[in-house]
Amino acid sequence: MAKAKKKAGDINSSSMADIAFLLLIFFLVTTTMDVDTGMKRTLPPWIDPTEQQNDVDVNERNVLKVNVSRSGAIMVGTEEYRSSDLRRSGEHSRLSREVYFFLVDPERSNKKATEIDGATYNVSEGLVSLKADDETEYKVYLKVQDELTHAFNLYRDDISRQVYGKAYDELDDIQAGNIRKAVPMKISEAEPNDQTKK
Amino acid sequence: MAVMAKKGKREVPAMSTSSLPDIVFMLLFFFMAATTMREVDPLVSVQMPEAIEITELDKKNLVNIWMGKPLGAAKGEDALKIQLNDQTREVEDIRDFISATTVTKGVGPKDIVVNLRVDEGATVGKLTAVKQELRKAEALNISYAARAAETH
Numbered sequence: 001m002a003k004a005k006k007k008a009g010d011i012n013s014s015s016m017a018d019i020a021f022l023l024l025i026f027f028l029v030t031t032t033m034d035v036d037t038g039m040k041r042t043l044p045p046w047i048d049p050t051e052q053q054n055d056v057d058v059n060e061r062n063v064l065k066v067n068v069s070r071s072g073a074i075m076v077g078t079e080e081y082r083s084s085d086l087r088r089s090g091e092h093s094r095l096s097r098e099v100y101f102f103l104v105d106p107e108r109s110n111k112k113a114t115e116i117d118g119a120t121y122n123v124s125e126g127l128v129s130l131k132a133d134d135e136t137e138y139k140v141y142l143k144v145q146d147e148l149t150h151a152f153n154l155y156r157d158d159i160s161r162q163v164y165g166k167a168y169d170e171l172d173d174i175q176a177g178n179i180r181k182a183v184p185m186k187i188s189e190a191e192p193n194d195q196t197k198k
Numbered sequence: 199m200a201v202m203a204k205k206g207k208r209e210v211p212a213m214s215t216s217s218l219p220d221i222v223f224m225l226l227f228f229f230m231a232a233t234t235m236r237e238v239d240p241l242v243s244v245q246m247p248e249a250i251e252i253t254e255l256d257k258k259n260l261v262n263i264w265m266g267k268p269l270g271a272a273k274g275e276d277a278l279k280i281q282l283n284d285q286t287r288e289v290e291d292i293r294d295f296i297s298a299t300t301v302t303k304g305v306g307p308k309d310i311v312v313n314l315r316v317d318e319g320a321t322v323g324k325l326t327a328v329k330q331e332l333r334k335a336e337a338l339n340i341s342y343a344a345r346a347a348e349t350h
Binding site for chain 2: 013014016017019020021023024027028030031032035036037038039040041042043044045046068088132133134135136137138139141142143145146149150153192
């Protein structure tokens with residue numbers, strides 16, 4: 001009689017793998033792996049064009065004008081740049097080097113005593129004024145932005161070495177924040193004027 | 199003796215597959231942890247430009263705006279379209295979209311980062327129009343979405 005009390009058979013688990021595979025494939029299809037990457041910017045607050053504006057007087061000397069034409073030709077100050085000048089040869093491109101020198105050279109942009117982490121340092125007041133034609137290709141525009149960012153990052157690196165004695169990307173969050181505050185990415189874009197265009 | 203020799207030639211036992219589900223489950227959990235759900239289907243084709251000086255963006259409070267040619271558009275047609283959530287919209291709709299998003303996210307327009315996913319063939323003029331609308335909506339933190347360029 002004891003023989004009648006049979007042991008329950010094991011459930012066949014060979015299909016477990018199939019189920020797991022099915023789930024795996026489902027997740028592979030419905031999800032994305034890529035991390036969002038981009039170049040951060042802060043727009044200036046909206047100014048009502050009908051309001052009386054008192055333009056902020058910026059010392060002309062501290063401004064480097066970068067104009068991008070519809071064909072992708074670039075004017076930096078009074079000099080003409082070609083698209084090949086945006087390409088990096090080694091660490092830098094001609095444009096990023098030029099902007100960096102503009103920031104560093106006291107002959108070209110005024111230095112202002114700025115307090116960083118308890119001590120004062122001379123930081124450039126240089127500003128890049130970027131103006132791109134409406135018909136300019138976005139690809140070219142972003143490449144210019146990229147090189148401008150690179151120049152400012154190089155300058156931040158300089159200041160960071162003066163203040164903390166190490167590279168900007170080796171700083172902790174608070175230190176990097178201090179540097180960012182002291183050396184803002186001064187890239188201003190001209191207000192689009194609708195009056196001149198139909 | 200002949201019988202003994204035959205018996206000695208044993209068959210190789212079948213490989214145990216009982217650990218296969220474990221391996222697959224491990225893979226599954228890895229993918230579940232490392233990936234995120236695709237939220238919206240693209241309606242416009244966006245080939246993002248390459249850039250070097252880019253940073254990773256925090257997914258939290260990130261709002262996407264797509265701009266590119268509509269998918270399945272005829273070859274000659276090159277009108278740029280703007281996609282907000284899962285609809286193609288006009289530039290003027292951006293302000294409403296931002297205010298609606300801030301309400302659902304429960305944050306102010308200054309706390310969100312608008313990620314501009316713009317096709318590399320788009321024009322700056324169209325981008326400027328979008329940026330003007332964002333300024334009106336007080337969403338001043340933006341990012342130009344870009345792919346990491348391979349530095350040579």
